[in-house]
Amino acid sequence: MSTERIFKNFIGGEFVASRSGRTYERRNPADRRELVGIFQDSNADDVNDAVAAAKAAFPAWRRVPAPKRGEILLRAAELLQARKERYSRDLTREMGKPLFEAGGDIVEAIGMAQYAGGEGRRMHGVTTPSELPNKFQMSIRQPIGVVGMITPWNFPMAIASWKMLPALVCGNTVVIKPGEDASVSTYNLVECLVEAGLPPGVVNIVTGFGPSAGQPLVEHPDVPVISFTGSTEVGRLVYELAARQLKRVSLEMGGKNPLIVMDDADLDLVLQGVIWGAFGTTGQRCTATSRLIVHRRVTATLVERIVERATRLRIGNGLDPETEMGPLVNEDQLRRVLEYIAIGKAEGATLRCGGAQLSEGACAHGFFVQPTVFTGVTPQMRIAREEIFGPVLSVIEVESLDEALAVANDVAYGLSASIYTRDINAAYRAMHELEAGIVYINAPTIGAEIHLPFGGVKATGNGHREAGPTMLDVFSEWKSVYVDYSGTLQRAQIDNVE
Ligand code: NAD
Secondary structure (H helix, E strand, O other): OOOOOOOOOOEOOOEEOOOOOOOEEEOOEEOOOOOOEEEOOOHHHHHHHHHHHHHHHHHHHHHOHHHHHHHHHHHHHHHHHHHHHHHHHHHHHOOOOOOOHHHHHHHHHHHHHHHHHHHHOOOOOOOEHHHHHHEEEEEEEEEEEEEEEEEOOOOOHHHHHHHHHHHHHOOOOEEEOOOOOHHHHHHHHHHHHHOOOOOOOOOOOOOOHHHHHHHHHHOOOOOOOEEEEEEEHHHHHHHHHHOOOOOOEEEEEOOOEEEEEEEOOOOHHHHHHHHHHHHHHHOOOOOOEEEEEHHHHHHHHHHHHHHHHHHOOOOOOOOOOOOOOOOOHHHHHHHHHHHHHHHOOOOOEEEOOOOOOEOOOOHOOOOOOOOOOEEEOOOOHHHHHHOOOEEEEEEEEEHHHEEEEEEEEOOOEEEEEEEOOOOOOHHHHHHOOOOOOOOEEEOOOOOOOOOOOOEEOOOOOOEOOOOOOHOOOEEEEEEEEEEEEOOOOOOOOOOOOO
């Protein structure tokens, strides 16, 4: 699928053009002269077709024994592994991150295929003793039906896998609307699943834009579960629309992630962590380090070293193995980041490095911006509170651990947070008190592994977690089963009371 330049919707095991015949182009954000592909600009008619296919495939798929469903995922893991290099290049070309990072995206999907595949042989329920004699009781997980998935562009393979693979092993069928800027990786993932033996209609892909292709999926009455990752603004709308039909909705949304540096921290380690956390994926990670909250005794030394390293980052096309930081994903994102840089200046923060668009040499044909560091940022400034989603770091100076924790928690979001310190008491306090779904000690705010729950608190999420042992919860319904083999009517809470 990935070698074709025209990507049709994948519905019921067939590639089909959008009903309206409308398409859109995606170009490489590092070099807009390069066409990545032509995609279907789908609407509600296409979504209806895809949901109908997923609904028709559900009764048979739910009856496939879970270990057999898992085996398909395990075979898909092997195919992903064999194609890692090609898929990494596709991913870099469609959304811009350097090749070594794109490889990480594929490895995450491989890990998730192995982890979810193994779940086919676990999928534990509980049994408990009954309070009545000759009675047995247990609980089992059951699939729910058609799951609607809406994903962003920043981890196009990993996020699709985090949603799709647990949903499939549970026995659900899927309609996915990938991020419009990076849909190729979803096709690549599904290509492996299909070759591994996934029956037609079990996974369907409908490409297109949020309001025209995503919203009809959210509102479709035959889609009881919605799994969404994206901005808090869109997530809130998705939640409201789905609530009208009492749907189960899992939301993974924005972040404004703090990295705290105490005065006893190993600054060499901090430097590496900050550069990776703030400028990796061009700052376009939901877990990106966007606030550096530093003890005043080490601020000057640390900032000087960060600025020196940031200005030396090699920026360019991610397909060049020398590139350390790629472009922003599109023109809107470029405009948004430049706007926030202007806001930071207007708010009175000090621009210590970066701040400008790059449009020469390796950056001549893409959406590039310099790694940017602001100092003198106060917690009330917009650049300290709002998600920028670009390579912009806001440095906030503090006097103590108490102040650092208060500043860290004083934002709407709560995805990831980190602290660098050699004081074990400070580390444990931070671990308990940081309002975040993920906390790192002596590591940057990015780097989650698939075996632990992933998600955030406050405006970042609505209480669900992807990955880890929690990953099945959104995609399965508990059923409690009581088996009375006494041959008599036994009334719980009545017949066994003395
Ligand atoms: P976005 O909210 O603009 O889009 C996300 C998805 O929603 C896209 O597929 C889009 O087409 C779709 N969409 C847009 N409008 C819609 C509508 N009205 N109805 C239904 N669907 C609609 O986000 P983005 O720019 O693709 O991604 C960046 C955002 O995602 C950031 O806020 C980032 O923090 C967040 N994110 C969060 C996580 C997490 O796990 N918490 C992970 C990655 C990205």
